[in-house]
Amino acid sequence: MEPFRIKTVEPIPFLSAEERQQILDEVDHNIFRVRACDVTIDLLTDSGTTAMSSAQWSALLRGDESYAGGSSYERFEQTARELTGFPKMIPTHQGRGAERILFTEMLSPGQITASNTHFDSTRANIEMLDCRAVDLPCPEAADLIDQSPFKGNIDLDQLRELLAGPDGEKLGAVIMTVTNNAGGGQPVSLANLRSTQEVCQKYRVPLLLDASRFAENAHLIVAREPGQENRSPREVARTMFDLADGCWASLKKDGLSNTGGLIALRDTETAARCRELLIAWEGFPTYGGLTGRDLEALAQGLREVTEPAYLADRAETAQWFADALAEAGLPVMRPASCHAVYADAGRLLPHIPPTEFPGVALVCELYRAAGVRTTEFGTLTLGHDDKPAPHELVRLALPRRVYTRSHLEYVVEAVSDAVGRAEQLTGYELAGPQPPMRHFTARLSPLRKG
Known part of the structure; x- marks a missing residue:
């Protein structure tokens, strides 16, 4: 179990899939531009998202x-x-x-x-x-x-x-x-x-x-x-x-x-x-x-942060989460780390080439279907000099002391549903300027299937 008790709570928003699709269209399919109040489970980053003691x-x-x-x-x-x-x-x-x-x-x-x-x-x-x-x-x-x-x-x-x-x-x-x-x-x-x-x-x-x-x-x-x-x-x-x-x-x-x-x-x-x-x-x-x-x-x-019980819980949570996602059909990086689980979107979506950002396709689908916000760690984020990234990853970051296992079980269910629709997902094209950290401001459009 988590080595802490919860002392303050915050309501979680639940939008419909139709509302989330409209939001994706409005923000040009860039998950960074989605408002936090429109996110159900936010695994975008572990940076600055800690619940303080x-x-x-x-x-x-x-x-x-x-x-x-x-x-x-x-x-x-x-x-x-x-x-x-x-x-x-x-x-x-x-x-x-x-x-x-x-x-x-x-x-x-x-x-x-x-x-x-x-x-x-x-x-x-x-x-x-x-x-x-x-x-x-x-x-x-x-x-x-x-x-x-x-x-x-x-x-x-x-x-x-x-x-x-x-x-x-x-x-x-x-x-x-x-x-x-x-x-x-x-x-x-x-x-x-x-x-x-x-x-x-x-x-x-x-x-x-x-x-x-x-x-x-x-x-x-x-x-x-x-x-x-x-x-x-x-x-x-x-x-x-x-x-x-x-x-x-x-x-x-x-x-x-x-x-x-x-x-x-x-x-x-x-x-x-x-x-x-x-x-x-x-x-x-x-x-x-x-x-x-x-x-x-x-x-x-x-x-x-160096307390052994806290760090052990964090590592064990990441390991359980990685195992559960793999059982749901999502290819994940091994061994599990501590701060995130990394999914292999390139392996899940082999029909989408790196130039069409398979990681973005998975990120958008998880948000559209379940309100789960993650981030792409593939060619959009880490590609440079017109070269694709070594891997087309999606990072499911774990904010410190924020979500319990039942929250992550919800994410696993969302991933299982997305895996079942993997063949239906399409790639994306990039529009607009490309600054050094383009993933924060990029405008993307879904490509039509076929």
Whole structure:
């Protein structure tokens, strides 16, 4: 059972299928433009959708809203420093704000970053600086049903080859995303992270973590990596941070809060330059675009998120959900991660080519039929340079401490119905401009069958 009790409730809206179809037509079949009040079960994202604890709500009342030097920042800084071991803490309003500041400081036009897989906002912030983002996922990641426990790892052979080759001097940073969200939420092992650090040290390239889901990665290390089973998630998380030169995080995930981000660094000079950019773009260094109330909620959330009972429940829920969806006929990525289940829309809808966005077809059908909102992680979201994404995925994200198993059973029933109509679904065509993160604003039209 869930290791918590429900203290506050919110009504769930139920619209008819006809009403939802009308809404899809009005928003040009872009699920991001659907109003939350028209969604029954919202699995769009796990970012900023957490239900905060009673201790977090209590902490809000301690919020010090002083512009400079507030006590709420001091509590946040102390908590984050104890957790990560990094001496320099810089709060931001969310993860992409942290990315923008850190990359602007660390990268120069023409440089390259290498990663296990860059997330969409990470790639966009890198490419906007006229740099190039190179994905080097491990070979096991190519097989969606392979049961390898750490399919989020970086391919060390490809990384060494890149560094030893003509582009090696252009490499400005190696980025490890933990867990690997764009790669199906798969974790990175400590062994892979240690080996990556050794390569980076040899070539004097900084190693950075996108630590937005650090606690979930730590839990999966404890559960899956030999030799780590008797350690706590918090201890493993500290080891992960100790292997890196710095990190950033969207604390809207494993900060267990509704807003917030973080840059954490070892180098004093780099941190000082990042703070100058922070002042121009986010706010004074002791609030960084956040209220004192936000900082208090984050300080408490960063303490709660590594609790073993919470993390075990999250992982077990994701595993049960993946199994139930598979039994309903939906091909899903294996093994299950923590923050989401990833469905293989390309395998479910082989008659829809990547250029016609099979993931969008499944996303729209789940909303039309049952009011379930999910998001496409295929060619619309992760395709680039006129190339399709490696897989046509749909992510069913799990907001933290929000939905019970009966809610997810409703989703399973909706998926079962959609699977039964799979052959009837058609693809979509894209209209309008295509900015770097086109999936947020895209206008789509369904193609006629035949």
